[in-house]
Amino acid sequence: MPKPRNKENKGLPKRWQHTHGAYYYQVPPGLEAGWDGKKKFRLGASLPEAYKVWASRMECPVKSNTVAELLDRYAIEVVPTKAARTQVENNRAIANLRATFGNEALADIKPQMVYMYVDKRKDTKVAAHRAVDVLSHAFTKAVEWGYIDRHPFKGEVRLEGEPPRTRYIEDWELIECLALSTKRKKGSILMLQAYMRLKLLTGLRRGDLLRLTESDLRDDGIHVTPHKTSHSTGKKIIIEWSEEVRAAVNSAKAVRPVNIAPWLFCTRKGTGYINEAKGTASGWDSVWQRFMVRVLEETKVVEVFTEHDLRAKCASDAETLEHARSLLAHADSRVTDRIYRRKPERVKPLR
Numbered sequence: 001m002p003k004p005r006n007k008e009n010k011g012l013p014k015r016w017q018h019t020h021g022a023y024y025y026q027v028p029p030g031l032e033a034g035w036d037g038k039k040k041f042r043l044g045a046s047l048p049e050a051y052k053v054w055a056s057r058m059e060c061p062v063k064s065n066t067v068a069e070l071l072d073r074y075a076i077e078v079v080p081t082k083a084a085r086t087q088v089e090n091n092r093a094i095a096n097l098r099a100t101f102g103n104e105a106l107a108d109i110k111p112q113m114v115y116m117y118v119d120k121r122k123d124t125k126v127a128a129h130r131a132v133d134v135l136s137h138a139f140t141k142a143v144e145w146g147y148i149d150r151h152p153f154k155g156e157v158r159l160e161g162e163p164p165r166t167r168y169i170e171d172w173e174l175i176e177c178l179a180l181s182t183k184r185k186k187g188s189i190l191m192l193q194a195y196m197r198l199k200l201l202t203g204l205r206r207g208d209l210l211r212l213t214e215s216d217l218r219d220d221g222i223h224v225t226p227h228k229t230s231h232s233t234g235k236k237i238i239i240e241w242s243e244e245v246r247a248a249v250n251s252a253k254a255v256r257p258v259n260i261a262p263w264l265f266c267t268r269k270g271t272g273y274i275n276e277a278k279g280t281a282s283g284w285d286s287v288w289q290r291f292m293v294r295v296l297e298e299t300k301v302v303e304v305f306t307e308h309d310l311r312a313k314c315a316s317d318a319e320t321l322e323h324a325r326s327l328l329a330h331a332d333s334r335v336t337d338r339i340y341r342r343k344p345e346r347v348k349p350l351r
Helices: 046-057 067-078 084-101 113-119 124-143 171-178 188-202 206-210 245-252 281-296 307-317 321-328 334-340
Strands: 018-019 022-026 040-044 221-224 236-237
Touching: 018 124, 018 171, 040 046, 046 067, 046 084, 067 084, 067 124, 084 113, 084 124, 113 124, 171 188, 188 206, 188 245, 188 307, 307 321, 307 334, 321 334
Parallel strands: none
Antiparallel strands: 018 022, 022 040, 221 236
16 A cells, blocks of 8 residues: 655645655656656745646656546646746646546546535635636646547536626725825825726736836837737737826826836836736735725725726726727626626616
8 A cells, every 4th residue: 555645745746745845756766867866856946846847857648547647747738838827826726636536537537526526625616616627628638638538527517606796996985095195205105096097097907007118108009918818819909098098107107116117117126016937916915905904094995995896997987898898808798797897787767
């Protein structure tokens, strides 16, 4: 009987272990030459880094018979093609899926097993749904790679979706936030207020706004390639200038802590807020959280709102659904309508 894996190693690929803050690979006897002569090879401190190194050192299995083997190939070939933040989330999901389904043969996976998996993770419903998305895509690739003839649960598993958020930011709440005073002529409060104005006018995602540079501000408007779809459609949008948009941009420039920075929104060091390697913006998140604390303490606003709620307000206040869809750069207006249009629909009575 093989020795049971420690809790911290459960869900990791075969011969992996997490110890001393890093991931290591126990090299099979006789293969040390391919791993710098080491019996225990350090892969990296993070899962994405570890998978990247692992993929560069080993060949993908010729044939996958188990879910664990399929997930290994998926982690090597598919996950690295996704955005940095998505890679982190996918690798977490793969670790959980491997711990649950890893020993199962591909042909033995049934729809009921997927429902049971989600049911057991009721406390983390959203994460469970995202993991099922990863598992489903892995099986789609399994068909493409010739491991199986058909997807075992595509179209047969219908999970109850999460209810959309309904928080709508009222105009008076925005007025309160934008009136929040500060003694400084530059800095986080003024930067956040300029950011809010531009976000409400354009509906741009946080990542796209924080990636804006001087070179994106052109004569005909603000040129944006939405980062979320940059690796798929690559479609660009141009937000035309208006007096309000130009004023918001000029305000953002005026309150930058470093005027020579290329970024429209930057740190005191003149760097951007987005960590491209991880797909995160932890510094910006901290600035936003501190701003919201002041809003709740010093204004009449009593309910916190998120940046996502600002994007939803932009969509809700647009005159038509199509205009809202264009602003948010959605391919399908149904997403715009279901998640982002949060104002009550006004209906005229019959006469």
